Amino acid sequence: MSLPDTAQRAPFLATLRRIGRLAWPYFQSEEKWKARGLLAAIVALNLGVVFMLVQINEWNRTFYDALQNKQLDAFWQQIGRFTWLALVYIVIAVYKFYLTQVLQLRWRSWLTDHYLARWLANKAFYRMELARFTGDAAQVPDNPDQRIQEDLNIFTDSTVTLGMGVFNAVVTLLSFVGILWTLSGPLSFHAPAFLGGGEWTIAGYMVWAAVLYCVVGSVIAHFIGRRQVGLNFRQQWLEANFRHHMVRIREYSEAIALDGGEAVERRQLDTRFTAVMGNYLRLIRSQKNLTWFNSFFGQAAIIFPMIVASPRYFSGAIQLGQLMQISSAFGQVQSSLGWLVDNYMGIAVWKATSDRLAGFEESLGQQSRPNEDFSATHEAGGIAASQLHVALPDGHTLLADGRLHVAPGETVLVTGPSGSGKSSLFRALSGIWPHARGQVNLPADTMFIPQRPYFPDGPLRDALAYPQAATHYSDEALQQALRNALLPQLATQLDRADAWGQKLSGGEQQRLSIARALLKRPAWILADEATSALDEAAEATLYARLVAQVRQAGGGIVSIAHRSTLGPFHRQRWTLTPTSDGGSASHHLDTATADAPDRTPGATPTMGTKA
Template sequence: MRRIVSFLHDAWALARPYWTSEERWRARGMLALLVVLNLSLVGLNVLLTFWQRAFYNALEARDWDGFQSLLLTWRVNEEGFLPGFCGIAAVFILIAVYQLYLRQALQIRWRRWMTVVYLERWLADRAYYRLALSEGGRGSRGQAEEGTDNPDQRIAEDVRLYVDNTLALGLDLMSTVVTLFSFVAVLWSLSGPLTLFGLDIPGYMVWVAMIYAVFGTVVTHLIGRRLIGLNFDRQRVEADFRFALMRLRENAEGIALYGGERDEHRGLAERFRALMENFWSIMVTTKRVTFFTASYSQVAIIFPFVVAAPAFFAGKVTLGGLFQISSAFGQVQGSLSWFVTSYRDLADWRATVRRLTGFDAALAAARAAAAEGPALREGPALGVEGLGLDLPDGRRLLADAALTVRPGESVVITGASGSGKSTLLRAIAGIWPFGRGTVTRPLARAGEDQAGEDPAGGAPAQPVGTATAGGTALFLPQRPYLPLGTLRRAVCYPADAARYTDAEIGAALEKAGLGALRDRLDEVSAWDRRLSGGEQQRVALARALLLRPDWLFLDEATASLDPAAEQHLYRVLKQELPGTALVSVAHRPAVAEFHDRRVQVKDGGLVEAAAAPA
């Protein structure tokens, strides 16, 4: 019972924000109308049982006029006015259609709101980056973490499943409860007393339906309780398999060059094997559950006739009354058996709630940990002091490092591979959470774009780009990021492409050596796969020439270019951005000639090397 209460608390915690949000009145109004339509369907079902009794009594009496009127128009008998079947069916169809339409409209609005909120939370405070560092179930120090795997699947799929199942199961349960109370009264009045061992049991059919449903519920839960954990695992292994397929597609060229098809096939087969094992377990458990529930449902069809048959053959109940008893018994027994018939949907819902709750906790932990790592301060220049940096597994990279870069100055950072050069830039960017010390960055210029508010009421979302120093900072990694969409968007990223004219974007491409692309700005393509590594780095450099940041950080951002092209582009950067402070991570000695100073990462510290040649 404690676990059920905890689960319902989690389910409500996921739902409450939407129903108390800025959309609450529209959502509550749509839900209220849905409730009215559902209750109308229940009322029509009650009406239909009385129509059935009158209809089968007319058949038994060979009453042709009554038969016709009950089918086509209406009839007034000793019980009052009864509409014909055509009228009841028309109203039922109309209500059922609009009930479904309204429920789907509420589903998509709720899903849209939750998706926007989760996207904001995932992107805010760079929680997506922190989760990516621990994705795969391992934490920052090797501990297992839940809620960090496949965030895309949780936002795209789990949110949809949660909304759909919550509305479907919630409305169905409400209709079931109303149906139960409505038909209990009908069945109680129809069944009469039963004398058993000298005792008169009033409304005995109600008690029989209750005993039958309780038995079915208990047995179904005992057989099918494994489905909850299996469905939770199913969503994980399905997402893992899709992710592996996506990785193969994104890295098709590298895999082809390595000839790694066999290894990729082996890895995909292992992931699919886990999926199959999970699916077989679900199949076996579902088979057992279905074996019982199908048997239970089939027996329920004839069971009320068997129980009411003595009264019918004793002449106490008419044929119409027998069918009404059967129908009412079926409704009561079906309502009491809601848990049995909805068991698999409930198992899916519970698994989805667990995944979203775990994702919520992981996002909250990631955003709470945003302040971890080196302290960020404001100052007139860029500097690091007492900086220590670690890898996520705890291995030390830098210890007590210090560096100062003045506005407009250029510094090249060198060192052995794996010494911590790129991690140093991540710490300067304020995104590396594993470390200590202080990073000083200049103030943001007045008029810079500010972060938007988190619609869920949390901390402000991280602004696009990094506002610093007398202006902006732009970080160019070795592998440039090219967003989906047009080439125009890729060149202008992360700024709004509408801020720049075709001539400005074309000029930037021309200076970066991509003049052949200036007439393809509005072409939509997978540019990260269509362009070579060197061309992608040229796009990133064109981005720097277009955005003209006050601070430019290049993390081997020209490593895919030949030495002559690299020197040419550094020369262009120095000419076109004379006031920009330039911090480069590079291995090639020729890069140093374009910088005022050279700093080497050595023995876990930053060592000032000989000045770069003029």
């Protein structure tokens, strides 16, 4: 499996535009006034924090002047003033933190709801998985569960935190650069010969010193840490693949145990985990190098303004209070200008996460588009299709220009060799196959019974009634459906919660799926190898009940099967057979009357194909 790396290489400005497209919908949603109100409150509180820092900076000058002059009354007065300043600062800081977390919570909740709705709408979740395993995996986002659960959390947290960080840095810079300019005064020196000699004077030299210090630091930090964006992107991908493989082992635990595949799976897990650890080691080495620099940069910033401003202090031009105020103001300016240095690792994680979400967003947009070449209706009168074209994801044709009709009361058995397209035909009829075009009519009262049914974890009654709510049915109806599906031992366990997809055997799962059909009593049933795990006696009993039910409801049944034992339950047989069409794969669907003693004249499905 190759790393999908197209997103991580996007230019930074393009990434910012993509992030804007991810972020802006929330602030235009039905929650826009709450979102904008929270954002405005957080901005105001950030301004309040900067204002308090300016007041504390001014306090530094008065307090240290009092210390230098040994003014006891002024000393205690400034202690009292600092108490009030600190108290107000703490209140503002606490509410800034709280409202920031509330905004992140609301934003994440809205985004999660938004993406879950889009992922589950228009079969996008199915099409994305289908494209991933049958198409170009590098162009399809991996692990949508991680992107919705983890990446959205990181994105909202990082966007608010870093966004407010930038805003705070800009406001702090604008607030303190004037103070530092005024306090630092001019610096005069004799220029060396290569600069032309003479006397030079630099106004506000401490500001220029801070700018030079931070520009040099930012360039070095970017040079050291630039690999972290790609490494973080890859780390998230590798972690998700490692977790995904463990989920697959849980899902196929019985098959792996029967095959004795533990050693193979351990090697697969070891390979994935080794990749996780190898990339993580490279990431922490890069972070170590950046931490070395950040530590030196931060510690040097403490003493650097003292060194630069000390000549004026020792010459008597400024007092201790002004020196401390210069140091404090320089620290605020340096912190603002050095914001990139201090937050480079967080920016790397944020960019990698945003790139993953942007790729997910683009894929959702593509996979959720309706198939304009396919139209479906849900009118009564039977199953019908015209000009039906069914292809594989690689473009090879399975069925061309198909025409079919299944009248009420009819039963059809679809046969053919494995890979001939029987299941793809069913998917096309259901409207979920993206590689189909044509017109299909499927009565609204139609139910599909797959070979591998899905059961949600929880009470048995919910698994039986899925996807409807179990409250739609009485306990008597639920229990009778289980007994009719040859599962009497489960009839008394409706309220038992379990992982039914793993708890039940393959045959029991198929019988529970048939119990759904017997419970809901649809007029039309499309069954894809729905009894392949059952013995012949159970299969005969259940099919007799299904056929009787659909005939009583005035519908019909279309089945896919390889076993000949289902022949007597179907009046018609459609056989998909491979044909040759200039080297491309295509199939012909032959229709014939099956040997069935209860055949009713006048209800014959028809189908034609172009090979």
